[in-house]
Amino acid sequence: MPDQVQKLIEKLKSSDRDVVKASIIEELGNTGDHRALKPLVESLNDGDALVRWNAIRAVAGFGADSVALLFRTIESGDRFARRNVVQVLGEVGGEDVVDRLIRMLMFDESDHDVMIEIIRAMHKLRPERAVEPLITVLKMSDWEMRWRAINTLGHIGDPRALEPLLAVMEDEDPDIRWAAAIAVENIKNRALKRDAEPDSQPRAADTLPPASLPVERKKPARDLAVSASQKNGWTVVKVEGEMISTNSASFRSYMDGVVSVSSGPVEIDLSDCDFVDSLALGHFNAIRKKLKSKNRKMKISGMNPNLKQMFKATKLDELFAIE
Template sequence: MTPELQAQHDRTDAFMAEITQQITMHQFDTTDQVLLKRMVEEGFSDTRGVMRLRFAETLGQIGEPATPVLLEAVSSHPNEVVRRASAKTLTLIGDPTAVPTLLHAFLNDPDQVVRSSSVGALARTGEVSVPPLLDILASETADQTTKGHAAWALAFIGAEATEYLTPALNSDSLDVRCAVIGAIVKVVQDQPSEKLLNILISALTDPEPTIRNDVAAGMAQINSPETIPHLILACRDSDVDVRKAAVSSLGKVGDESALETMRSLLNDDENVVRVLAKVAISQLEQRLADDDWD
């Protein structure tokens, strides 16, 4: 380590010690934007990841008063390490006022880590981020990586997004509808809802095979007995991917009533379905045998 770098580390350590003392003594002024900006500038420019983390956690504890300086850094700081750390810190705060800046960074920052950190922060802001995330999913210009991150954020938001999910299932955009299915699966998995489960069950007959496939695959995560008869019907779907998803899910959540249909898939026209059916039957029979010992 060079003497210059050691001196910089010593200054940063002393600054953190000063801040910690002020917070401990309840003397820290959360309205001091100059001080907060210095924390972002000096703390996040430090070459040590552990020190950047300490500043991030401290700013996260300070909360919304730190939002303006963090947003300024995310939007315009020339050092991508500072932008990354600022976006990650906004994840800790979850301030809804950060959404416009985070959206811009998510869509436009040249650094991949800044973009992914920004969408993580968007997810933590909750319901307020849902409409712009749906807009991204419906966009014809956003690439699939961006849409994938937006779909992840929508699923992460989960139950807070519920009021937007059902209407969005009628979107003209397949990307939106697929993301909404994923989000509904996550909500039902975490907080069982008869209404949302019935929406998923209805989607098993959607005219778009991609939707049917996503729903059939999602049923394995929900693990509800109510889905079994509908998955059995999906095993006869005209689309091979839907049949694959349905039989795989039945292997994980099915009961004895599914065995006859699953065995019929051993004669399916597609080899991959026959192989999956064999595996799923084995899984189900093993689970039924284990249940006999309960």
């Protein structure tokens, strides 16, 4: 076998046919011989997509044994090689890989393609300690990096991402807003499931119903109705029915009007509200921030047990004043 490995390595270096190189790389990966690692890593920089893909799979097959060499390649390789190496590291995984990729995510935002691959690796590996660095990506100007970070935060499902994602739901880009709404819904559903079944394993986020899908309810949905009144110096906005993606914009418009024509604190009364989806939560947060900028208070009252459970499970009860 050692002689055969050396012959394959020499053939890989001498061949100028992509299909031949791709086949040799696959064979070298199957040998498991560590002498093949260096030429396999070098092949990550090949100009042919099939050669690179076979090299990625072959190097990943060496697992943790390939990590040190891969990170040396990141430090010395060009942009093209760095991107492919990060893709391999995402396949390899492991604590050391996660920690080093997170450091790159925090301090190496200049290379778009490498950053995208790091975020994709975080999506695959789902480390909770990546949440804070991913939140910082939400503030960057690169659209794809922000979009992938939003999806990854929803996939990880950590409630720490809720407030930043709710803020992103006010973004001017409709695709960013929608991605954030789905991410919030995934985190909310995951938290509720953990709260209800603490000993069970949470489902993957991509199996949870996104904000665009109907939610099963025990009684027919009621139309949204909103009204305002004054009580003990507070402007009380009463919400009746269900607040969902198709009608929550009208609630936001109504609240913008209430904030502009009133003064003092605002209470949102949900005692007759059956359901609130993630888009509506985004509106709640925007209203809270708007009132806070004017040094005005806001509280939410009258929530039914299901809404209270959702706010508690997602830790939104730490963000909003609730009675």
